[in-house]
Amino acid sequence: MRFPSPAHHRTVAEFRAHLKALDPDFDCVDAVPAAPAAALSRPLQLDGWRIGNRFACHPMEGWDGTADGQPSEHTLRRWRRFGASGAKLIWGGEAFAVSHEGRANPHQLFWNPAGGSAGALANLRAAVCDSHRETGGAVDDLLVGLQLTHSGRLACPDGSPAPRIAVRRPLLERRHPAGATVPPLSDAELEGIGAQFVTTAMAARDAGFDFVDIKCCHGYLLHELIGAQARPGPYGGDFAGRTRLLRRIVAEIRSAAPGLGIGVRVSIADTVPFVRDPASGVGRPMTPTDPCEALGFGIAPADSPDPTALDPTEGIAFLRLLEQLGVRLVNVTLGSPYSNPHLTRPAAYPPSDGYLPPIDPLLAVLAHLRAVRACKAACPGLTLVGSGYTYLQEFLPHLAEAEVAAGHVDFVGLGRMLLSYPELPRDVLAGLPLRRKLLCRTFSDCTTAPRNGMRSGCFPLDPYYRETPEAQRVKALRVKALRPRRG
Numbered sequence: 001m002r003f004p005s006p007a008h009h010r011t012v013a014e015f016r017a018h019l020k021a022l023d024p025d026f027d028c029v030d031a032v033p034a035a036p037a038a039a040l041s042r043p044l045q046l047d048g049w050r051i052g053n054r055f056a057c058h059p060m061e062g063w064d065g066t067a068d069g070q071p072s073e074h075t076l077r078r079w080r081r082f083g084a085s086g087a088k089l090i091w092g093g094e095a096f097a098v099s100h101e102g103r104a105n106p107h108q109l110f111w112n113p114a115g116g117s118a119g120a121l122a123n124l125r126a127a128v129c130d131s132h133r134e135t136g137g138a139v140d141d142l143l144v145g146l147q148l149t150h151s152g153r154l155a156c157p158d159g160s161p162a163p164r165i166a167v168r169r170p171l172l173e174r175r176h177p178a179g180a181t182v183p184p185l186s187d188a189e190l191e192g193i194g195a196q197f198v199t200t201a202m203a204a205r206d207a208g209f210d211f212v213d214i215k216c217c218h219g220y221l222l223h224e225l226i227g228a229q230a231r232p233g234p235y236g237g238d239f240a241g242r243t244r245l246l247r248r249i250v251a252e253i254r255s256a257a258p259g260l261g262i263g264v265r266v267s268i269a270d271t272v273p274f275v276r277d278p279a280s281g282v283g284r285p286m287t288p289t290d291p292c293e294a295l296g297f298g299i300a301p302a303d304s305p306d307p308t309a310l311d312p313t314e315g316i317a318f319l320r321l322l323e324q325l326g327v328r329l330v331n332v333t334l335g336s337p338y339s340n341p342h343l344t345r346p347a348a349y350p351p352s353d354g355y356l357p358p359i360d361p362l363l364a365v366l367a368h369l370r371a372v373r374a375c376k377a378a379c380p381g382l383t384l385v386g387s388g389y390t391y392l393q394e395f396l397p398h399l400a401e402a403e404v405a406a407g408h409v410d411f412v413g414l415g416r417m418l419l420s421y422p423e424l425p426r427d428v429l430a431g432l433p434l435r436r437k438l439l440c441r442t443f444s445d446c447t448t449a450p451r452n453g454m455r456s457g458c459f460p461l462d463p464y465y466r467e468t469p470e471a472q473r474v475k476a477l478r479v480k481a482l483r484p485r486r487g
């Protein structure tokens with residue numbers, strides 16, 4: 001690979017030298033002490049909740065629900081593994097669509113009361129809590145949320161794209177043409193979708209979830225809407241218009257499901273879509289032909305000195321709004337895994353529809369850490385979960401401990417690492433050495449598989465997936481993604 005992977009560093013000192021060469025503002029600890037000395041083991045009090053440690057499990061879909069939107073045995077296995085991780089904040093489990101038409105794929109879970117969703121939600125929550133208990137954890141300091149989503153432009157409920165867009169996004173539509181073929185949702189349609197968020201939140205409350213996440217990230221509908229500068233009418237244009245539907249959803253959940261916590265996962269900053277350079281295979285930013293083409297939430301203006309630079313200014317205004325709304329739990333992420341995956345999921349190997357990393361993936365991790373630092377500095381009263389840590393591999397605990405100890409972030413959110421090595425938080429907190437053979441090496445197979453119609457999981461390292469017929473197909477796609485392609 002063109003960039004030295006953290007796995008190539010034999011010592012913390014070597015890793016630190018790499019880190020500091022990229023950005024001297026970051027440092028890591030030499031070793032993470034076992035609980036209770038580790039900052040990562042410190043409980044956090046939020047409103048009426050006590051959350052037992054500083055590890056959060058990010059939401060991750062497996063593309064493995066049934067046709068009628070219920071969890072399969074694979075889904076339940078994944079949720080059980082999340083519960084067994086020892087992380088005390090389970091942020092959402094996975095994106096749960098508020099309607100059939102809001103599904104991003106035909107295997108996504110969705111609110112389907114006639115199909116048995118009420119019982120299914122209770123089973124998902126029980127899967128987390130039971131496995132947490134069985135692996136020695138108490139559940140009174142475990143916080144479990146459900147991530148609510150409408151896929152919007154990325155909707156694909158029956159296997160072919162059925163986009164529902166908030167606004168025209170000309171540059172994005174050059175990369176993903178499906179959205180160019182439909183008119184934007186009407187105001188009444190948006191309000192109807194808002195009502196579906198509220199109904200699904202009530203179901204989550206009834207199933208015992210502590211909170212719901214109103215998903216505003218990664219290019220899905222509410223993320224697109226908060227960046228819909230070019231949308232006329234009450235739900236677009238200025239900041240107040242673009243956030244109107246979210247404000248309405250929060251207010252209606254508050255009145256329909258009192259006591260249910262509300263969180264928001266937000267792509268706090270974004271950039272233009274990237275495409276694969278045909279000759280080198282490396283990602284390069286798309287160039288807008290007109291500055292308005294590149295509009296969106298938290299995207300730098302096309303005429304700024306570096307239009308790919310991440311600017312959290314608008315994101316921070318958004319956080320201040322959340323504070324005013326009494327939403328104190330925020331999961332901070334960046335970009336979109338469909339248009340700039342090197343940023344959202346820093347990786348050594350690209351997914352099959354991606355490109356070779358245009359920057360050292362460690363720089364992309366630092367972009368996440370810098371973004372959440374800026375958010376914490378601006379809004380210290382919010383409880384913030386950071387993203388993008390998996391690529392750190394052996395040195396994940398070292399940097400995570402330093403960031404939490406310095407108060408730059410409240411929770412270290414883990415995604416892909418928990419697919420390959422769900423026990424990592426427990427091992428770190430127990431002061432045990434990391435099991436190196438389980439560390440995610442960011443092959444991106446968990447993204448490549450669903451992009452090619454297969455279910456997701458850790459194909460290289462989890463025997464449950466490694467021994468399936470799909471594993472060889474996924475590996476062949478990974479190898480192909482590394483080769484330059486012409487045309």
Ligand SMILES: Cc1cc2nc3c(=O)[nH]c(=O)nc-3n(C[C@H](O)[C@H](O)[C@H](O)COP(=O)(O)O)c2cc1C
Binds near residue numbers: 061217387390
């Ligand atoms: C297979 C897979 C599925 C994902 N599904 C979701 C999802 O449902 N909702 C969401 O907000 N993020 C989702 N993500 C993004 C992760 O939550 C996380 O932000 C990302 O993987 C970066 O964190 P990491 O470096 O620890 O993996 C998914 C990521 C992967 C790899």
